[in-house]
Every structure is written in C-alpha cells, then in structure tokens.
Amino acid sequence: MAGVLTFDRYLLRSFWHVFLACFVATFGLVVVIDLLENLDELLAKSGDAGVLQIAWNIIEYYAFQSVFFLDRAGPSLMVIAVMVVLILFQRSGELHPLLSAGVPMYRVLLPLAGAAACVSAVLVFNQELVIPQIAYAAFENRGGTATAEVRVEPVYDHSTRISINGRRVRLANRTIEDAEFALPAPTIAGDLTILKASQALHQPARNGRPTGWLLKGVEPQWGDLQLTEAGRNVVLPGEKPDELFVVTAVTCDQLYKRNSSYTLLSTRELLRRIHSPAFGLVSVHRLVSHLHARLTQPLINVIAVFVVLPLMVRRESPGLVVDSAICGATMLVLLGIAQACLYAGQMQWAAPDLAAWVPVIVCGTVAAWLSGVIRT
Secondary structure (H helix, E strand, C coil): CHHHHHHHHHHHHHHHHHHHHHHHHHHHHHHHHHHHHHHHHHHHHHCCCCHHHHHHHHHHHHHHHHHHHHHHHHHHHHHHHHHHHHHHHHHCCCCHHHHHCCCCHHHHCHHHHHHHHHHHHHHHHHHHHHHHHCHHHHHCCCCCCCCCEEECCCEECCCCCCEEECCEEECCCCEEEEEEEEECCCCCECCCEEEEEEEEEEECCECCECCEEEEEEEECCHHHCCECCCHHHHEEECCCCCEEEEECCCCHHHHCCCCCHHHHCCHHHHHHHHCCCCCCHHHHHHHHHHHHHHHHHHHHHHHHHHHHHHHHCECCCCCHHHHHHHHHHHHHHHHHHHHHHHHHHHCCCCCHHHHHHHHHHHHHHHHHHHHHHECC
C-alpha cells in the first residue's frame, strides 16, 4: 500500500511537471509569434518610453493574456499532459512492477483522473473569479500607454426601449465617450429625445440605486426634458445640473463584440442576464447555450481522461506511436462533435441543454466502451 501511495505522488509530480512545461512551451510560442508580428505596433504605442518601461508593458500585457490562454487551452493541455506521462512511463517500464503485484491498471492511473479534476477546478476558479475582473484586458493595447478602447456597437434595451450608442468605449474605466441615449416616445418621453453626453459611466446597483449609466455633460438637461411618469423612474437627475442617470440593465461589455464578450462573464452574471427583460430572445438563447456548455465542460474534461487511459495503455498495443495517433484522432473526433453540438445550440437547431449534454453522453459512452481494452 505504501508503495502504491509513493507511486501516486510520483505520478502526480510527473503530471504537473509535464502540464506546466506544456503550458510554458505553448504560451511562450504564442508570445514569440505575437511579438514578431506586432513588435512595431508595441514600440510605436510605447512612444519615448525607456527600455525598462517597454519591457514592463510587455510583461504586463502577456501576464493578462496568459489568464485567457489558460482558459482556452487548459483542457487540451491537460489531455496532452496525460498522454505524454503515459508515453514516458511505458517507455521506462515503470508501470510493470505495480501490475505484476496485482494492482489494477485503473487504480495505478487513478491519480491522473484526480489531477484532471484539479485542473478542471482551477479552470472553473479562473473563469468565475479571475477573468470577470480583468475581462477588459482581453482587448488591451499592446503598448500599455492608454486604456483599452473599442468602437461602440449600438445596443437596444428591450425593457425600456432605450437605444444606446457612442463614439468609443473605454473598457477598463467602463465609460462611453460622446454617448447618445435615445429615449423613445411616448413611453419614456413625450417626444423622441436623444441625450448627448461627453461621457457616460456605467455604475452597478448600490445604495438603493439600480444599475445604469451616469451621463456627464449631457444635453438636454433635466429641466428641459418632457418625461412621462414611467420615464421619471428610468431617467433620474444627477448630483450636478449637467448630469443624468439612466436606469438600464445594459452593461459595458454589451457595447462591443457581443458575439464573444459574454464568454468572459461569471456564471452569476450570465444567470442575471438570462432573467433580465432587457435582452432579446436571440441574446438570451446564446447566453443559455453558453451557460449549459460551461456547466458540462468540467465533466467533459474528466471523461476525456478516461477515454485517453485505455487508448494509451491498450491490452494488445501495436506500439506507442500508433496508440498516440489513435488517441489523438479520437480526441479530434470528440472535439468536433462537441463543437458541432455547441454550434447547433447557438443556431437554435437544437435545444441548448440537449446540445450541451450530447457531448457528455457521447464521451461517457466511448469511455465506458473502451474500458474493456485497458491493459491488466
């Protein structure tokens, strides 16, 4: 028993060593390629900054990008790490003593499944707590001299019927420059009214005030508005004469890359938006599909390991090269099925829950079917 536990620790150390090496190697390759293609842009945006400042901008930028890279590549790196560990252990013959002692193969390799569960837990922590706090960095400038900014994509609030537009949005500060809020008639204002503000700052709900946008340097001002009774609950006066507060569930990230920015939100925020009346049916369906896919992803990560194990330690193995090729091809097929189901769910060809759980069922079935071919 003590020998098995010692081997467990050895196996886990090998897995984490390979996983970290794969992460550093792949992300390092991404950094090198990105720097070669965009070094001129980085130097131009850094201006007259010294070498140390440029180096710091590079480190800061790619430190944020490593978080997003881990979220996207983590499951693949986990499977690759399991395959590499099994190849190394079989080449060195380190599995044979335990098998000769009568220890089942699944018991020998159980730490790999536990390591996969740990990686999935780290990915969930990263997705729920880290990425939502630094989501703006996904669109940060390489130069590091200015806050990330992108052009505004106009958005429509389906609950208040207010249209929001502007020149550009600063992501880190959650502000819109040259903002325009169109108040519909006759629900909010007596006539169609366009509020033009030099800056609009998004503010979350606090101190009894709902979430919304604080408009600064706004025209027309509060005294010049012809608001309905419902409009006075939506458009509120600010602390200064040239300020207004517009109550709306539309947040900053909806004003840019709406087809992908919601993937950087936490599950709690996704649930809030799904139940919010401010979003259209198409947006809600996309959010529901992504939510189901996010909930099933940790299961798929662990099941993928149970697919890899019997393929890499087959009872009648033709060789490590062939086993690795078959395992890689199987993973690509399962990945293709998962992506096809996700696409079908987003395009409303299938129910979101069905599209998310079909890959789990398929991967689980394959893992159960392959369990009989593992070496004993």
